[in-house]
Amino acid sequence: MNETEAVPVPAPAEVEENYLSAGHTVRSWLLTTDHKRIGLLYLFSIIFFFAIAAVAAAIMRLELLTPPGDLVLSATYNKLFTLHGVIMVWFFLIPSIPNVLGNFLIPMMIGARDVAFPKLNLLSWYLFMAGGLLALHAIIVGGVDTGWTFYTPYSSRYSNTHTVEMALGIFLSGFASILTGLNFIITVHEMRAPGLTWFRLPLFIWSHYATSLILVLATPVLAITLLLMMLERIWGLGIFDPRLGGDPVLFQHLFWFYSHPAVYIMILPSMAVVSELIPCFSRKRIFGYKFIAFASMAIAVLGFVVWGHHMFVSGQSVYAGMIFSILSFIVAIPSGIKVFNWTATLHRGSISFETPMLYALGFIGLFSLGGLTGLFLAALAVDVHVTDTYFVVAHFHYIMVGGTVLAFMGGIHFWWPKITGRMYPEKLGQLAALVTFIGFNLTFFPQFVMGYLGMPRRYHAYAPEFQIYHVLSTAGATILGVGYLLPVIYLLWSLRHGKKAGANPWGATGLEWQTPSPPPVHNFAEVPRVTGEPYDYSPQEEEKKAEDDHA
Amino acid sequence: MRFPLFPDQASTLAPKVDELYFGLTLLSAIMMAIIFLPMLYFLYKYRRGNKVDRSPLRIPLWKIEVTWTVIPLLIVFGFYTWAADIFFDQERPPAEAMDITVIGKQWMWKIQHPEGNREINELHVPTGRAVRLIMTSQDVIHSFFLPAFRVKQDVLPGRYVTEWFQPTKVGTYHLFCAEYCGTSHSGMVGHVIVMEPADYEEWLRVGKPAETMAQSGERLFRELGCSGCHMGNSQIRAPRLEGLFGKPVPLADGQIVMADEKYIRDSILLPQSQIAAGYAPVMPTFAGHISEEELLQLLLYIKSLGLKQPEETR
Numbered sequence: 001m002n003e004t005e006a007v008p009v010p011a012p013a014e015v016e017e018n019y020l021s022a023g024h025t026v027r028s029w030l031l032t033t034d035h036k037r038i039g040l041l042y043l044f045s046i047i048f049f050f051a052i053a054a055v056a057a058a059i060m061r062l063e064l065l066t067p068p069g070d071l072v073l074s075a076t077y078n079k080l081f082t083l084h085g086v087i088m089v090w091f092f093l094i095p096s097i098p099n100v101l102g103n104f105l106i107p108m109m110i111g112a113r114d115v116a117f118p119k120l121n122l123l124s125w126y127l128f129m130a131g132g133l134l135a136l137h138a139i140i141v142g143g144v145d146t147g148w149t150f151y152t153p154y155s156s157r158y159s160n161t162h163t164v165e166m167a168l169g170i171f172l173s174g175f176a177s178i179l180t181g182l183n184f185i186i187t188v189h190e191m192r193a194p195g196l197t198w199f200r201l202p203l204f205i206w207s208h209y210a211t212s213l214i215l216v217l218a219t220p221v222l223a224i225t226l227l228l229m230m231l232e233r234i235w236g237l238g239i240f241d242p243r244l245g246g247d248p249v250l251f252q253h254l255f256w257f258y259s260h261p262a263v264y265i266m267i268l269p270s271m272a273v274v275s276e277l278i279p280c281f282s283r284k285r286i287f288g289y290k291f292i293a294f295a296s297m298a299i300a301v302l303g304f305v306v307w308g309h310h311m312f313v314s315g316q317s318v319y320a321g322m323i324f325s326i327l328s329f330i331v332a333i334p335s336g337i338k339v340f341n342w343t344a345t346l347h348r349g350s351i352s353f354e355t356p357m358l359y360a361l362g363f364i365g366l367f368s369l370g371g372l373t374g375l376f377l378a379a380l381a382v383d384v385h386v387t388d389t390y391f392v393v394a395h396f397h398y399i400m401v402g403g404t405v406l407a408f409m410g411g412i413h414f415w416w417p418k419i420t421g422r423m424y425p426e427k428l429g430q431l432a433a434l435v436t437f438i439g440f441n442l443t444f445f446p447q448f449v450m451g452y453l454g455m456p457r458r459y460h461a462y463a464p465e466f467q468i469y470h471v472l473s474t475a476g477a478t479i480l481g482v483g484y485l486l487p488v489i490y491l492l493w494s495l496r497h498g499k500k501a502g503a504n505p506w507g508a509t510g511l512e513w514q515t516p517s518p519p520p521v522h523n524f525a526e527v528p529r530v531t532g533e534p535y536d537y538s539p540q541e542e543e544k545k546a547e548d549d550h551a
Numbered sequence: 552m553r554f555p556l557f558p559d560q561a562s563t564l565a566p567k568v569d570e571l572y573f574g575l576t577l578l579s580a581i582m583m584a585i586i587f588l589p590m591l592y593f594l595y596k597y598r599r600g601n602k603v604d605r606s607p608l609r610i611p612l613w614k615i616e617v618t619w620t621v622i623p624l625l626i627v628f629g630f631y632t633w634a635a636d637i638f639f640d641q642e643r644p645p646a647e648a649m650d651i652t653v654i655g656k657q658w659m660w661k662i663q664h665p666e667g668n669r670e671i672n673e674l675h676v677p678t679g680r681a682v683r684l685i686m687t688s689q690d691v692i693h694s695f696f697l698p699a700f701r702v703k704q705d706v707l708p709g710r711y712v713t714e715w716f717q718p719t720k721v722g723t724y725h726l727f728c729a730e731y732c733g734t735s736h737s738g739m740v741g742h743v744i745v746m747e748p749a750d751y752e753e754w755l756r757v758g759k760p761a762e763t764m765a766q767s768g769e770r771l772f773r774e775l776g777c778s779g780c781h782m783g784n785s786q787i788r789a790p791r792l793e794g795l796f797g798k799p800v801p802l803a804d805g806q807i808v809m810a811d812e813k814y815i816r817d818s819i820l821l822p823q824s825q826i827a828a829g830y831a832p833v834m835p836t837f838a839g840h841i842s843e844e845e846l847l848q849l850l851l852y853i854k855s856l857g858l859k860q861p862e863e864t865r
């Protein structure tokens with residue numbers, strides 16, 4: 001454990017007011033500057049958005065049960081996948097772990113009372129919601145059919161849907177990202193507790209630090225790109241449309257310059273979570289701490305120079321393709337390093353299999369497969385065949401759902417007792433994790449096979465020979481849906497009926513566990529003082545304890 | 552319901568791509584085994600309560616880390632080279648390839664053979680010959696995807712792109728638009744029909760139209776008034792176009808560019824952008840006056856002139 005010389009807290013040993021009991025009015029939530037409450041505001045918002053995007057996915061999977069387009073019109077189908085992509089990427093995945101768990105935990109993990117700029121933090125949430133509601137409005141008044149990628153000149157001239165409004169929504173939410181990133185960077189630099197040097201930081205912080213750098217550096221490019229697209233659409237400014245003297249491939253360069261790093265905005269925080277879970281449930285100090293920390297930074301930096309791998313068939317030069325290909329192969333290495341280090345952490349540990357650990361192990365499996373299939377896409381000749389097919393769809397769902405969503409679920413279960421003060425029902429949790437894992441694989445593994453067979457993505461109707469794989473995929477999605485619903489039910493149930501958690505139900509190290517659950521408004525009664533290394537677990541002691549308990 | 556596991560292999564490229572694909576699949580399987588067999592073993596052996604040695608290992612950390620950094624790095628370099636090598640060939644059509652022109656528009660593929668035969672959403676090709684598609688789009692971006700050949704290329708508006716393949720197996724295969732292009736994107740599909748060379752000749756002969764593409768181009772060349780400047784003894788001094796195609800052209804600003812498809816296209820649509828050395832910039836733009844189809848016909852005509860000897864040295 002991080003040894004802390006907590007100077008004995010003076011008097012109030014009785015129930016101290018915690019951040020949840022500190023105010024019950026709507027106003028106390030909507031005007032809060034408490035990072036923990038803002039984290040929860042984000043949690044409710046992203047679950048709301050997730051639900052909408054998931055319904056869109058469900059309708060698409062139903063449509064795809066049969067080859068002809070018979071359930072919805074093709075125009076509707078196109079709006080559904082656009083909705084699904086836009087909402088999932090910008091209003092669920094990107095904010096998921098950083099804005100919920102990151103907001104809640106970063107200050108606590110570094111022994112601070114709040115983030116560096118609490119009001120800015122609240123402003124982020126408002127921008128995010130403004131963006132989200134604008135996007136939602138665009139959907140309600142008729143939808144958008146460009147796909148989440150907004151390729152020009154389709155989006156800037158030919159589509160007659162609500163492109164501008166949707167782009168404006170994303171544009172706004174981008175500022176939320178930038179502010180959050182800034183806030184985290186400065187918080188980590190300036191607010192660490194005494195004794196908490198950089199190499200004593202939990203890896204959760206390192207990963208979020210890397211994420212924040214990307215948020216701050218990449219998001220402005222997205223803002224500019226969308227702005228140019230909107231200007232072209234509204235005023236006919238010739239940037240991307242060849243009829244106006246523009247270059248449509250330029251749009252792709254700009255878009256992917258943001259959107260490839262955005263993949264790491266989504267995956268680095270999930271690595272952050274897993275780096276906390278694995279050591280805790282194997283009671284082992286994490287293997288290769290510095291290597292994992294630097295791998296996060298390497299991913300953040302290399303992530304900026306591989307965007308062209310989305311464009312191997314888009315008409316960029318052969319030599320550009322070859323350079324982006326080698327760089328994309330190289331960017332796989334730091335991710336590999338992390339996977340190896342997590343696995344090595346298990347060696348000689350004292351491993352238990354509570355729900356968060358199951359999600360973490362599931363993450364490693366699915367993320368590895370997602371990463372390995374990324375090599376197929378980096379390999380030029382194979383990418384030419386599989387790009388814009390279901391192979392790509394499967395690949396990024398392995399990373400985004402198998403990776404980010406599983407880690408998010410693992411993190412939510414792990415920190416649930418801290419956030420709410422209650423335990424969730426363990427057996428149900430394990431069941432849900434298993435159901436999710438099975439449902440996920442059944443949904444997305446068949447998509448690799450049909451992708452290589454040539455099934456293009458964003459197809460409303462398709463050739464009959466692909467049907468078997470679509471049927472499997474839809475069946476899997478049904479199971480996956482159950483895996484998502486179960487936790488919603490039992491987590492809500494646990495709010496009232498769950499066991500009281502106590503400060504540290506997992507016996508975890510980390511400053512956030514050294515304060516009551518739910519934490520007091522200012523996190524710590526006394527500023528903690530850190531004198532030791534992170535992840536100070538001992539498998540031998542754990543075994544002794546287990547034996548004693550048994551005896 | 553059919554249960555296909557693998558796409559048809561119908562081009563010279565397909566087996567090469569598939570080999571690489573199998574190589575990558577094998578690599579993935581090995582990597583998954585390297586990660587997960589030990590992991591499962593650890594999870595079992597070191598489960599809490601199992602009495603085993605848990606004292607920390609004493610191997611220098613950096614040795615382990617360097618091992619699992621460097622070995623994967625070498626492996627991916629290997630795969631990179633393999634993939635890039637195939638890609639490089641795939642991007643370079645052989646000189647003797649036959650040209651077929653493709654125009655994508657929402658939501659159909661318009662194809663014209665040099666002999667003049669036109670088809671829509673179907674492409675007839677012979678086995679045993681390299682085919683090079685010269686493609687452009689009339690509106691948004693599309694993508695010409697032939698899974699059985701393992702080729703795909705985005706088709707861009709305002710620009711020519713090419714894609715080539717050599718069919719090996721007679722049959723009918725899918726043609727898909729792979730880049731999302733609007734409402735009926737999934738309807739922008741068709742077939743490529745691979746025939747024996749003799750059958751292909753027969754097919755061409757049966758559907759033979761009045762003009763070949765180059766002949767249409769020649770007619771346009773006269774009708775649009777190009778010939779007025781570029782041929783015979785006109786008042787205006789304009790370069791002769793015989794022997795132009797595929798040769799380097801010195802420009803007025805000192806640059807030298809290759810007279811390829813792009814150059815011809817730009818010369819007609821954006822004549823002011825590149826001025827041939829020694830000539831006045833008097834050529835009018837034809838943007839908006841000719842369709843993509845006519846442009847391709849002019850291109851093939853000028854290309855056919857490229858084979859002739861120029862009457863005067865440029």
Ligand SMILES: [Cu+2]
Pocket residue numbers: 259260263306307309310
């Ligand atoms: Cu990418």
Ligand SMILES: [Cu+2]
Pocket residue numbers: 692693694728729730731732733736737739
């Ligand atoms: Cu299309």
